[in-house]
Amino acid sequence: MQKRILITGAAGFLGSHLCDKFISEGYYVIAMDNLITGDLKNIEHLFKLENFEFYNHDVTKFVHIPGKLDYILHFASPASPIDYLKIPIQTLKVGSLGTHNLLGLAKEKKATILIASTSEVYGDPLVHPQSEEYYGNVNTIGPRGVYDEAKRFQESITMAYHRFHGLDTRIVRIFNTYGPRMRLNDGRVIPAFIGQALRGEDLTIFGKGLQTRSFCYITDQVEGIYKLLLSNYSLPVNIGNPDEITIRDFAEEIIKLTGTQQKIVYQDLPENDPLQRQPDISLAKKLLNWSPKVPREEGMKKTFEYFKSLSKEELFKKEHKDFSKHIIK
Template sequence: MRLDSTRVLVTGGAGFIGSALCERLLGDGHRVVCADNFSTGRQANIAHLLTEPGFQLLTQDVVEPFDVPGPLDQIFHLASPASPVDYQRLPLETLRTGSAGTDNVLALARAKNARFLLASTSEVYGDPLEHPQPETYLGNVNTVGPRSVYDEAKRYAEAVTFAYHRAYGTDVAIARIFNTFGPRMRLNDGRVVPNFIAQALDGRPFSINGTGKQTRSLCYVDDMVDALVLLMRSPHRGPVNLGSTDEMAVLDIAGLIADQTGNPLRFTYAPLGQDDPERRRPDTRLAQRLLGWSPATGIPEGIAATISWFRTDLGSSR
């Protein structure tokens, strides 16, 4: 592989999306610095990259000020606990990563004159009263609820990103990422797809919070990585919604996974979590117009690839 002169920092690069992004950037010929403190990321996600030319691992908590010697052209800021299990286990760490951590990474971007892309989230919309959610929707967020540490961390991160742009002229972009799934998710991370796959592979009933009629819009990780790369390479600041417009009820997601694993379609029910959104689907017309992007992977195809990966991962770890 011939390396080009572009050097890219990916914070949270050992995470689910971050590791796929590092792999993609290396495949495109860029030099990549992966920064992670491994609070939720996994060494196994990047183990195959450690011998790649142009790949560098930096064990770093972005909450602490840090430098990356040498030039940087682009910074993808993905560092943050992202699943409910993680950010409720690490509430203060989540808030500090979104606030002090984002400040530190923006300061680095300013010092290096690098383009900075914030991986924000659909959680900034809270439990939305407008459907689907366009970028102009200001949200319905409970600032003191159990999900608030993640919601407010990302809302602050968006605010400080634009503050750096206005105050210093820092070149920035904001991606609002909607539900993403695929290989390298953790089975115990609390999100619907890995939860259901874990239950199916163990032959257990599917656990449903609420009625199961609440909806999710699922985007396969390779498509999300494509979108992040396109936004970084564009001149646009955003925010830009990135996700799938294919909306599925949670019960239907369970049915799809049952069909593909052969697990009987049996359910257990628990109350819906506080502030858990009933419906969530992005309005992605801006991404289509500005980036020429829309997801290319169908949900059944993506689910099949994810199940296959989990079967292999579980087999190697037992």
């Protein structure tokens, strides 16, 4: 019998690629998104399929899905600083109320649920690289705390449901991921740099550019998530690419890739911006036989081609999402 899976945040960058993956694996995919930060164009190619349906719904409200469910992937959450700083309360609600609703749905349906956590649970780490055993260094009341703590709470309540109710759960800690369908002006490093290069603007670096990141291409990330879901491991697992690079060196790579002549300009480092970010993926290698396959040079070429294909209107428009109806005053 065909397996049925609910994917929340399905119209987002990661969620839409997960929809593609599970469709290709023969699943019946139920996509859910309230389109605060997602975009229907990311999944519009799936609407004609018989084994795909879409619900425009906010998971912080009661979630009902008729029929059986085998799996739930909870990927509904703002993920970029621009978004979660504009809608901090909604970010906290989707991590708490939304997760609670979906855990309850998984319990009712006897479904396996995978929760999308993040490397941000490690905060500005004092341990490098970051393994799953590290508890993190997070400022709970800083600007980034609304995202970091939402994800840390997600992990806590998920493990509580696993231990108390015997729910079959998975937790993936996602490190920086990139590829086609990223939003151009969402504030993350790769679309920000490529967008500036394509518009002929100087590339903006915060601080001295010595902070590091490790970038994982979308197909590798999706494969790691897929393998984790089908495993029987309930504790958190890092999925990311350990190939670490400084932001300054990465900016130089972007200038070379795009063939532009922009300068690099420097601005003050945001509060609590992590100075190092590199996953220890020993557990994923051992448990899932997973490691990233796509080198950064190859992945960045594909990503650059995607952004080059955007219209001039898309390239030059500013982020215009209307968050007003989601803001609780």
